[in-house]
Amino acid sequence: MLKINNLHAAVEDREILRGIDLEVRAGEVHAIMGPNGSGKSTLASVLAGSEKYTVTEGSVEFLGRDLLTLPIEDRARMGLFLGFQYPVEIPGVTMANFMKLAVNEQRRFRGEAPLSAAEFLRLMREKSKVVELDAKLTSRAVNEGFSGGEKKKNEIFQMAMLDPKLAILDETDSGLDIDALRIVATGVTKLHTAENATVVITHYQRLLDYIVPDVVHVLYQGRIIYTGDRTLALKLEKEGYDWLINDYKE
Amino acid sequence: MELHEIIRSLRPIGEEPLRIVAPGKMPGTASGCFPGSAPARGVSECILPESPASECETLGAIDPLQVRIVAGAGTSVRLAVLHTQPMATHIELVAEEGASIALTEIFTAGAAAELSIRQAASSRTHLTLVELAGAEVHCTTDLAGGAARCEQQALLLVGGEEQGLLTLRTNHLVPDCTSRAQVRGVAGGRATGTFRGLVYVAPDAQRTDAGQQCRNVLLSDTAHIDAQPQLEIYADDVQCTHGATVGLLDRDAIFYMRQRGIDERQARQLQLTGFVSELLQGCSPEPLCDALTAAVGERLKML
Incomplete structure (x- = not known):
């Protein structure tokens, strides 16, 4: 589904990603861990097409297409979803209007007819249950005045609405209390199928108690320096990163 | 429905001064009399119908030369004025004790309008002012009776080579009045938008509560917005806030x-619509508000 080959990316001449290789297949869950500043969020943003970063080398193939040449919205319409670490507030735009436009734009891209108002409301009601999202939030402006937990639930709600092929969740667990973490993580698990894939970026093993990864990667200084199975996350939680990164320290 | 159709469907405001009177105040006069009843001393009087459903009448005018409305004590009236010609208009509104006036004023051409509003004790006014083209509007509000309150919402949309000007002057002349002004500006092309706001608080106008906020978005490098909110305060026990910002669209939101999956053009539109839509929420009646929202949406696409 996703093939990243020797990806390098920079922001204002400072190289952040320094040769990422990663392959994600349908049905898989990958976890990307690593110390602060290692490039995890940059990788997520570059894949989504953020204009803050410049890709200087390498290639990314998504569902057989050259991802890096596609505009942001086409990546999304092909089924790439980014769960934001810091969801953005959009004053004056209601969640319902925002989602209706997004869902119908994605449907149009796939050659499907737009949802009627009734169909859309039904879909919204059904999907808001995935993360126990308060129905009132959908009539409020996007993320405006939402609590930290509501913002993250709202990201997974949007993921449920858009049903992506590949979801990249950038620190979806940060800033969540234990109950919210359980709800968000369980929501992600409910949405996982054999046809889609999930990449979770996280600092903490506790998220992976719910979202069980097939593969765990450690990102450090812009490279994946170690890949293991789910037990790697447990080891990192206990022992930290030092045993891995000592050889790489500059 | 288009804006002008809706306004044409409202009760027309004549050129002669009009006084709104509460039912029961003038027995023997037929209700729903405006316009055209013989003006007494140059003033035609209008009795509000008894039925509570139509308690708040809506009067409309397109390109009037002048409008003078006096809302008698305890009455409510709604007005909608549309300017489609580059000409000058003078509008005078008087809210007597406890009266309430809501005015929606819309400019689709480079008109010049002078608005003067005078409010007696415990009266309310609500002004929604929308410049869909570069117009020149000067509005002065005198809060002349205790516990009077005015709310003003103004939207300035200018594009191309247009120049839009809005002056809001609010005079707190007596104690215990409240005023709120919210101004939003969007300028594209080589247009210039100018906002001058002044809240004046007279020496004994204690416990004044005034707020004036102006937020603007520039859509191009060549567009220009000049926002000057000012306070002139001569009383010491007051609460006054003012502020102005000028910025670009939020790249992170886009x-x-x-x-x-929303393309860039639509994302910009959605953000701009959101930016201005909060301002249109207080406008009434509903069909007018819907048509106005649609007209604003169309206008934003062209900036």
Whole structure:
């Protein structure tokens, strides 16, 4: 589904990603861990097409297409979803209007007819249950005045609405209390199928108690320096990163 | 329905001064009399119908030369004025004790309008002012009776080579009055928008509560917005806030929307519509508000 080959990316001449290789297949869950500043969020943003970063080398193939040449919205319409670490507030735009436009734009891209108002409301009601999202939030402006937990639930709600092929969740667990973490993580698990894939970026093993990864990667200084199975996350939680990164320290 | 159709469907405001009187105040006069009843001393009087459903009448005018409305004590009236010609208009509104006036004023051409509003004790006014083209508007509000309150919402949309000007002057002449002004500006092309706001608080106008906020978005490098909110305060026990910002569209919000599959043009539109829509929420009646929202949406696409 996703093939990243020797990806390098920079922001204002400072190289952040320094040769990422990663392959994600349908049905898989990958976890990307690593110390602060290692490039995890940059990788997520570059894949989504953020204009803050410049890709200087390498290639990314998504569902057989050259991802890096596609505009942001086409990546999304092909089924790439980014769960934001810091969801953005959009004053004056209601969640319902925002989602209706997004869902119908994605449907149009796939050659499907737009949802009627009734169909859309039904879909919204059904999907808001995935993360126990308060129905009132959908009539409020996007993320405006939402609590930290509501913002993250709202990201997974949007993921449920858009049903992506590949979801990249950038620190979806940060800033969540234990109950919210359980709800968000369980929501992600409910949405996982054999046809889609999930990449979770996280600092903490506790998220992976719910979202069980097939593969765990450690990102450090812009490279994946170690890949293991789910037990790697447990080891990192206990022992930290030092045993891995000592050889790489500059 | 188009804006002008809706306004044409309202009760027309004549050129002669009009006084709104509460039912029961003038027995023996037929209700729903305006316009055209013989003006007494140059003033035609209008009795509000008894039925509570139509307690708040809506009067409309397109390109009037002058409008003078006196809302008698305890009455409510709604007005909608549309300017489609580059000509000058003078509008005078008087809210007597406890009266309430809501005015929606819309400019689709480079008209010049002078508005003067005078409010007696415990009266309310609500002004929604929308410049869909570069017009010149000067509005002065005198809060002349205790516990009077005015709310003003203004939207300035200018594009191309247009020049839009809005002056809001609010005079707190007596104690215990409240005023709120919210101004939003969007300028594209080589247009210039100018906002001058002044809240004046007279020496004994204690416990004044005044707020004036102006937020603006520039859509191009060549567009220009000049926002000057000012306070002139001569009383010491007051609460006055003012502020102005000029910025660009939020790139992070556009990225967020595009990441959900909305293209850049629509994401910009959605953000701009959101920016201005909060301002239109207080406008009434509903069909007018809907048509106005649609007209604003169309206008934003062209900036």
